[in-house]
Amino acid sequence: MSENSANKDVRNDEIDLLDLFRRMGNAMRRWSRALGRAFLIVTVFLLKRWLPLGLSVILGVGTSYLLKVTTPSSYTSDLVLRNNTISNADNNVSNADMISYINRLHTYCKENNKIALGNSISVSPTQVNNINDISAYWIIDKGNDGIPDLVDFNDNHNVYDTVNVRMQDRLDIRVKIKSPQELTNVQNGIISFINSDSLFQQRNRIKTRQNLELLARLDYDILQLDSLQKVKYFEETRNMRPQNGGQMIFLQEQKTQLVYSDIYALYSRKQALESEQSLYKGIVTVLSEFSIPSKRDNGGFYYTKRIVPLFFGLTLLILILLANKKKLNEVYNKY
Secondary structure, three states, X not given: OOHHHHHHHHHHHHHHHHHHHHHHHHHHHHHHHHHHHHHHHHHHHHHHOHHHHHHHHHHHHHHHHHHHHHOOOOEEEEEEEEEOOOOXXXXXXXXXXXXXXXXXXXXXXXXXXXXXXXXXXXXXXXXXXXXXXXXXEEEEEEOOOOOOOXXXXXXXXXXOOOOEEEEEEEEEEEEEEOOHHHHHHHHHHHHHHHHOOHHHHHHXXXXXXXXXXXXXXXXXXXXXXXXXXXXXXXHHHHHOOOOOOOOOOOOOOOOOHHHHHHHHHHHHHHHHHHHHHHHOOOOEEEEEOOOOOOOOOOOHHHHHHHHHHHHHHHHHHHHHHHHOHHHHHHHHHHO
8 A cells, every 4th residue: 555545544534533523512512502492491481480380389388288287197116126036056047037927917007907906916996096007127237247237128138148137136126106105005015926926935945945054064164174273283383393392493384374264265155145044034125115206207398298399290281281282282183
């Protein structure tokens, strides 16, 4: 290929790139002008019709207030329980059984089965009518450090996540109720409902028996190590005595020091088991009780953020249709 042909190809490539950049610039300018023109049209359109749009906002606020006054109040509160039936020795037992068991109450609420709900948590028919929902949820430990971080209310946690895990020794129970003064009775009823299950009772008895057996074994092992420590100390002291009245020479540390760490480790395990036996005797332990909420869920803002955009959007749609009435008639008559 000649040198002139090569130079010509290079110039053609440069021309093509310049043309491409020029077209891109023109397209961006057209889009900018179109967006600016659309913004001006929308702004002018809204300003000219500020009165009906403003009335729609006022009407939406009034409707929200009316719904707040006429609709029964709804409150939400959470109860955190520790599941004492979970044993470290049994990896097959998890919180899933207890959460599934408690969510029977959610099914009763969903099906509006007030009789079954009242019998399950032992409350009067009047108190049952105040309950909107009862649901149990997993508590998520982010970082797997043993500290609860959040509640999986949406039930969308990835069970295969090994970093952010479900806690197996505690759960959250959320109650939606019309009268927050009934929360204490509902809490007592939920705990009674859990304690009445025969499977949880059996698991708790097994765990208690296993802990007592382990405590007895720890006491025996501590006693044996303590006796071994005394024997080794006596033998080492005797071996270090001078044979002919000379001075005692310490050549190495006493071997009894090696036994101390084992004894302390056993004492730590024993104290942890004794604390568990004392603090967590029942099937569940309340870690955080229901608290009386300060605000209702369905207050004025709850309805306003739904009703006002709805009224404003409908009014805006009607105004757009009226402004383009002629064009719509032409399209309708044409087709």
